[in-house]
Amino acid sequence: MTLPTAILQVICPDRPGLVSSLSGWVAANGGNIRHADHHTDAGAGLFLSRLEWEVEGFGLPREAIGPAALALAERLGGEGSLRFSDGHPRVAIFVGRQDHCLVDLLWRTRAGELPMQVPLVVSNHPDLQPLAADFGARFVHLPINAASREQVEQAQRELLSELEIDLVVLAKYMQVLSPAFLLGAPPVINIHHSFLPAFQGAQPYHRAWERGVKLIGATAHYVTEELDGGPIIEQATITVSHRDDVDDLIRKGRDTERLALARALRLHLRGQVMVYRGRTAVFS
The missing domain is CATH 3.30.70.260 (ACT domain)
Structure with a gap:
């Protein structure tokens, strides 16, 4: 022991x-x-x-x-x-419709690979409610659009406070958090489906395919007000070829997303990441 x-x-x-x-x-x-x-x-x-x-x-x-x-x-x-080291921070996972990162994090938590608790899953779609229930997490569906964003973020902040959340993970949430939300929130980690700083923003796999890249990746980073510009914690890559189409890039990219996010979260939970001057030092 x-x-x-x-x-x-x-x-x-x-x-x-x-x-x-x-x-x-x-x-x-x-x-x-x-x-x-x-x-x-x-x-x-x-x-x-x-x-x-x-x-x-x-x-x-x-x-x-x-x-x-x-x-x-x-x-x-x-x-x-x-x-x-024996502490288990309380983590809220924000998701959209894609389930691959959520499944991976919940499984690793249950298996003891990630020293954390997941009392809350928040989504702007109802699709993943059964999955959260299978792992004993409370699922809250909060649809969001431009008109409701302020009210939804207020509801999210109240949930984080009520459940004493220590960390938020954006596991393919696909929504931009406002500066007001970030100001009062615990640390937030996001997984971006690109090897940042390349192909920031939406549809990076489509743009990578159009450029004929031979390497794609995913980046786990802390969230700041700068879109996809927060301090990088972990990155994972995989090779692609001219025979791969966009769907192949997306399929391969999901593997890198799962791996980069799980590694980053473990590093954070073990106190191996230090943030300073807009960058990180990661002690392995």
Whole structure:
């Protein structure tokens, strides 16, 4: 049985002695470090660190670790976040009519591959209600159009608050979230059916086929106000040939979408992604 760990992320101005300060604090409290990953962005003058240590035997009670770790990050002039490996964040999945990403995420959650709970599935179409029910998730159908968007997003925000959702995943939702929604929402991860930054927007497989590309892919990224422009977490690719038509590209693309989204979600849940200056550092 794997022992629970604490995972600390710190971003602060770079200077000598930071690794020693962080690892020394863990050691001073009797912590056994499992993983220590660091990165210096010389151009930005920033130091990024991810430390993971065993909770058992640590000198602080579990409820005191977070405040103490964040106080350490503040003393270093930066920002920090802390999570525990045995936590299971509450995730809401937004979907449209396509089911392949939803099926994959729900199956991986049930199988224990993704350490999360899925109490809520939201869709602008009713088609996937039986699927959500099979996995014990509450399904809410909220049809949306230009006239109803504001009211629908308000209803979505209320659901996220009511169910204490920690993360939203857009699993082929195919709707653009407004800046107002994003402002008050938890982090949002989207899967885009293109190897960004190529073929942003709608129908990327059609445009890729027209250009005769030999490689297609999918990109999982955090959602920001810039359409398909948020920090990239994970990408997956697959080769195509002149014999493939648009339907072949779409079929192959679904495989890359499932893979990229599942990988990105696992990285996020395990605290292996750090966002700074509009980009990510991903510690594998």
